[in-house]
Amino acid sequence: MTKRALITGVTGQDGAYLAENLLEKGYEVHGLRPYSAVPDEGRIEKLEELKLHYGDMIDGGNILRLIDAIQPDEIYNMAAMSHVHVSFDVPEATANINALGVLRVLEALRMMGSKGKDIKFYQASSSEMYGRSPAPQNEKTKFEPCSPYGTAKLFAYWTTRNYREAYGLYAANGILFNHESPLRGEEFVTRKITKAICEIEAGLKQKISLGNLDSKRDWGHASDYMEGVWQILQAPEADDYVLATGEAHSVREFVEVAFSHIGINLAWEGENINEVGRNKITGETLVEIDQAFFRPNEVHHLLGDASKAHNKLGWKPKYSFEGLVEDMMRADRIIDKQSKPRAA
Ligand code: G4F
Numbered sequence: 001m002t003k004r005a006l007i008t009g010v011t012g013q014d015g016a017y018l019a020e021n022l023l024e025k026g027y028e029v030h031g032l033r034p035y036s037a038v039p040d041e042g043r044i045e046k047l048e049e050l051k052l053h054y055g056d057m058i059d060g061g062n063i064l065r066l067i068d069a070i071q072p073d074e075i076y077n078m079a080a081m082s083h084v085h086v087s088f089d090v091p092e093a094t095a096n097i098n099a100l101g102v103l104r105v106l107e108a109l110r111m112m113g114s115k116g117k118d119i120k121f122y123q124a125s126s127s128e129m130y131g132r133s134p135a136p137q138n139e140k141t142k143f144e145p146c147s148p149y150g151t152a153k154l155f156a157y158w159t160t161r162n163y164r165e166a167y168g169l170y171a172a173n174g175i176l177f178n179h180e181s182p183l184r185g186e187e188f189v190t191r192k193i194t195k196a197i198c199e200i201e202a203g204l205k206q207k208i209s210l211g212n213l214d215s216k217r218d219w220g221h222a223s224d225y226m227e228g229v230w231q232i233l234q235a236p237e238a239d240d241y242v243l244a245t246g247e248a249h250s251v252r253e254f255v256e257v258a259f260s261h262i263g264i265n266l267a268w269e270g271e272n273i274n275e276v277g278r279n280k281i282t283g284e285t286l287v288e289i290d291q292a293f294f295r296p297n298e299v300h301h302l303l304g305d306a307s308k309a310h311n312k313l314g315w316k317p318k319y320s321f322e323g324l325v326e327d328m329m330r331a332d333r334i335i336d337k338q339s340k341p342r343a344a
Contacts, residue, residue, distance in 0.1 A: 006072035008032045008055065008105070009079030013183040014124065016043035017226040018076055019050050025230070030070050032056075032079065043183050057101025064108040067119070074233050076122045077105060083187055084128055084149045085295050091148035098149065102156035106163040106171065120170040120233045123160040126153045127177040127218070127244070127302045135216075135303035138242050139175070146297040161240065170238045174229050177244035177304040180324060181222040182331030189251055190219065193258050194328040200286065201262045202334040207286050211293025213252040213275070216301045220245045221319035221327065228315040235313060244304020245317050255287060257322065261329040 005022050009015045010031025022029045029047075032055030033040065044050055055066050057079045067075070080098045081087060087094040102123055109116035130137040131146040145151045157173050164171040184191035189210070199205035220243070228243045252268075255277065259266055265280040266287065277287030309315040319327070330336070 002026060002028050003074065004028045004030070004070065004072045005074045005076065006030045006032065006067065006070050007076045007078055008057065009077070009124075010050070010052070011036075011040045011044060012078060012082065013043065013181060013185065013222050014179070014226060014229075015076075015078045016047070016183055017181065017222050018078065018229060019044060019047055021223075021226050021230060023047060023049055030072065032066065034079075057097045057104065060104040060107065063104050064111065067105075067108050068112065068115075071115070072119060074120045074122070075105065075109075076124075076229065076233075077102060078124050080124065080153075081149070083185075084147050084299075085293075086187075087147055087149035087152070088296050094148045095152045095155070098152035099155035099159075103159050106159060106169065109169055109171075110163065110167050117168060117170070120238070121160070121163075121172070122229060122233050123156055123171065123173045124229075125157045125160075125173040125175045125240070126150070127175060127242075127304060128299060129154045129157060129175065130302060131299050135248065135301045136246075136305045137303065138305035139240055139308055146299060147295070150299075157240075164238050170233075172232050172235070172238040173240040174225075174232050175240065175242045175304075176225055176229075177218040177220065177242070177302055179220045179222040179225040179243075180328065182328055183222065184328070190254060190328060191332075193251075193255055194325070194332045197258050197262060198329065198332040198334050204334070207288055208255075209288050209290040209293065210251065210255070211290065211295070212298055213255070213289070214250050214300075215298060216248040216250050216303065218244045218246070218248045218302050218304045219254070219321060219324060220317050221324045224317035224319055228309060228313070228317075231309075231313040231315050239312075241309040241313065241315075242304050242306050243309055243315065243317075244306045245319075245321070246304060246306060247321055248301065248303040249321055254325065257325045258329055259286070261326065 128150040131144040196208040
């Protein structure tokens with residue numbers, strides 16, 4: 001029997017990788033996207049078999065009707081206002097989508113009675129929920145969120161657990177550490193860096209402005225993580241799992257490794273807001289600090305311990321940190337792409 005999946009937030013990085021993964025596994029895949037006046041299908045346009053529906057996490061009736069009409073075997077909630085910095089500007093909207101939106105899906109499943117109990121639910125929980133809790137973090141680590149995004153995600157995490165316990169729903173959390181790819185939005189630091197460096201190489205830009213260079217993240221590849229997300233819903237009992245690489249790097253290291261792909265070594269000079277990254281050979285300033293990219297409250301060090309997912313699900317990421325940067329740089333290179341037709 002063909003399995004049917006419903007993915008909310010299908011137009012985002014994770015939704016797109018997950019949809020592709022499930023289609024390859026033979027699933028019938030339905031994707032929910034909110035109405036957008038500007039084109040938002042870039043990441044999924046090659047997925048011809050994907051069935052798209054307009055759906056919005058702030059519309060409970062819409063969610064209930066869609067779940068009832070599609071009757072999926074599995075629901076993956078990837079919809080979110082996913083930018084931590086922006087969540088400080090729009091805290092109420094963030095809570096409405098990221099917290100109450102999850103409650104709306106779970107209430108829909110509860111209202112469907114026994115039919116709802118046959119549907120497995122995955123919640124995209126986040127390592128941002130750990131906030132200031134010391135690294136390394138795993139499923140037993142205390143949550144100390146320090147952003148509106150983190151607090152909203154924590155509400156959704158606990159609501160998922162409570163609906164599992166109170167109503168016997170198959171509802172599982174994946175606590176995913178940062179996961180990146182060539183499909184990552186350009187407003188996130190990794191893609192902002194790889195895109196800007198490739199533009200610098202092509203002579204389209206002179207330097208890149210960044211915020212906190214010293215915060216550390218456990219960066220993995222989104223394609224590895226979406227396989228783990230699927231594995232989480234295949235476990236006989238619903239449970240909560242951390243997915244992470246177990247290796248943390250600073251934003252500064254990410255910048256250095258990415259610049260090395262275009263043959264540039266950086267030398268850092270100055271301190272705090274006055275720090276700059278210069279080309280070691282030419283002295284040209286390539287990185288500068290801009291106060292606008294600092295957050296009112298920062299998560300300094302995220303480093304995940306995914307041994308539970310490894311031991312119980314057999315999940316292990318394939319990409320290394322260097323492999324991730326290489327993949328993103330390869331996809332963003334303008335010079336290589338321009339030279340391809342000439343070489344052909
Ligand atoms: O790339 P970021 O914006 O990702 P962040 O805040 O860690 O959140 C991402 O990962 C979470 C999982 O932990 C997800 F839940 C969330 O949805 C999202 O996918 O920032 C990473 C770090 C931060 O410490 C930030 O302060 O990079 C620092 N940073 C330094 N300069 C910058 C910049 N971040 C951004 N976006 N832009 C900068 O110019």
